[in-house]
Amino acid sequence: MSKEKERRMFVGVVWNCAAELKLLLTALLFLCSLITLLHFIPSRLITFSPVDLGSCISTPTAPLHFVSHLNATNSSTPSANTSTTTPPPAPEPPSLEKDRLLLNGVVKRAFNPFGSAAYNFILMSAYRGGYNTFAVMGLGSKPLHVYGKPSYRCEWVSSDKQKNPISVVGHKILPDWGYGRVYTVIVINCTFPVPVGNGENGGKLLVHATTNGGGDTNFNTTDTFEALSETGQDFVNFTSVYEAPPKYDFFYCGSSLYGNLSPQRVREWLAFHVRLFGEKSHFVIHDAGGVHEGVMEVLKPWMEKGYVTLQDIRDQERFDGYYHNQFLIVNDCLHRYKFQAKWMFFFDVDEYIYVPKKSTIKSVVNSLSDYTQFTIEQMPMSNKLCLEEDRGKSYRKWGFEKLVYKDVKTGIRRDRKYAVQPRNVIANGVHMSQNTVGKTTHKTEGRIKYFHYHGTIAEHREPCRQLVNTTAITVDGIPYNVDTTMRDVAATVKRFELKMIGTTLQRTRQ
Ligand SMILES: *[C@@H]1O[C@H](CO)[C@@H](O)[C@H](O)[C@H]1NC(C)=O
Ligand SMILES: *[C@@H]1O[C@H](CO)[C@@H](O)[C@H](O)[C@H]1NC(C)=O
Ligand SMILES: *[C@@H]1O[C@H](CO)[C@@H](O)[C@H](O)[C@H]1NC(C)=O
Ligand SMILES: *[C@@H]1O[C@H](CO)[C@@H](O)[C@H](O)[C@H]1NC(C)=O
């Protein structure tokens, strides 16, 4: 091929391309003039507002804004009235607000909220506490309560249409000592000036939860929810429980159970405490994820005998509070069973209540009956020191039988646990209640104490790690003395279990 031919072909290609380029350029030119025209012809739909152009010029980093002719109304209040059946009350964000250049040359910046990060209120339960009073348990946004002033109103709406609704200020109690995280525990005490529900064909308790500008000072949002719905029969049933003497002498409200618990340790704890508290006792266990198949096996025989109620509270895990929302759980338990128990105990499943041999648990509480609440001293036990004489056979012994070394370090303030007469308690905590009617005593030494086997309940290996043949030993700077108080009752407890539920749990794993 000659050079000339080659050149002509090249030119041809260029020309062919140029034709397409020309078309493209023409199209671009048309578009450009259209855009330029748009700048000057006010369109009904889209325009550069002069204000935005101005703000672009004065602040070159700000992007150009296309402003639609929708008015940015910042006063569009979110629905002040959310029913319980509709999904969570996310305040409807106002239509997008823009930065604006004010006449005095100041750039007014806009802040646009999206979504909502914590619920105003998460209802767990509400219970009647008398003819004119109710307790409502739930979680609230913690920053709202720490930095804002949310408030509550309680309203009783009778099913009898002739009766007017009656409304009072709800007294809020935050029982979790500031331990909450995203959510904090709230007990709302609704006390009406007159009895409600009596002789009515039922009614309902509404709670109006108002943010008072916490979260967004532009809005005073009120969420209304139905906390309790009561039929006429419910009221009659309440009355019969309320006016009757308590069904149980001793009631155990367990905290949230979590983790990979040892079935054997739970088995030992139950046998020990059913024996201690006796026939008129009941145990409510709250499963926050700790009751797996093995633990269920050891609860079952006692559930079948009516000693244990198991409640699945795993769903509270969605709402980040302190330790699986244990403060919420204990308040629910308090108010749910308030009138069924003479005394309610609050402690954990690695803790063992002990009263001296000369007394019984009944004689102890009778001696303290003037008090609404008493607290109980802790005996911290080693979770790894055992007796040399148990070598080779410790795996067959029960936890409280073989772990006999007591931490005797002095000058340490240790946690206490407590018991209350629940009819006089308005809200409670994990280590004591701060909202009681009546007296509290801490002077219970020599009458009642509890042994605490910390770190044993979720341990599946043999706890005995160090076998000791002296009555006193110091390990890691902590002095221990032998205390066989609990070891001495092991045989009796094992016989009791056998008598009560037979041999079903004999092959339980650690
Ligand atoms: C936008 O707001 C202005 C002043 O508040 C009002 O005069 C105008 O009618 C509104 N336009 C629309 C489309 O709502
Ligand atoms: C937005 O709120 C401000 C201050 O509350 C008010 O002065 C202004 O008029 C409001 N704008 C509109 C469009 O409602
Ligand atoms: C709340 O809703 C009810 C029923 O939908 C309605 O009758 C009432 O007016 C509303 N209250 C407020 C304050 O919006
Ligand atoms: C609410 O508080 C009052 C007064 O403090 C008390 O008498 C009442 O028992 C409480 N109600 C409940 C349900 O705890």
Ligand SMILES: *[C@@H]1O[C@H](CO)[C@@H](O)[C@H](O)[C@H]1NC(C)=O
């Ligand atoms: C918010 O609304 C409630 C109920 O209507 C009212 O009692 C309260 O005073 C209001 N708070 C503020 C800060 O406006």
Ligand SMILES: *[C@@H]1O[C@H](CO)[C@@H](O)[C@H](O)[C@H]1NC(C)=O
């Ligand atoms: C009320 O109590 C009776 C008898 O204890 C029981 O059978 C009934 O189911 C209860 N009713 C309600 C609505 O709880």
Ligand SMILES: *[C@@H]1O[C@H](CO)[C@@H](O)[C@H](O)[C@H]1NC(C)=O
């Ligand atoms: C304690 O154990 C040590 C070493 O294991 C041994 O020498 C000693 O005889 C034991 N004492 C008693 C009283 O058993």
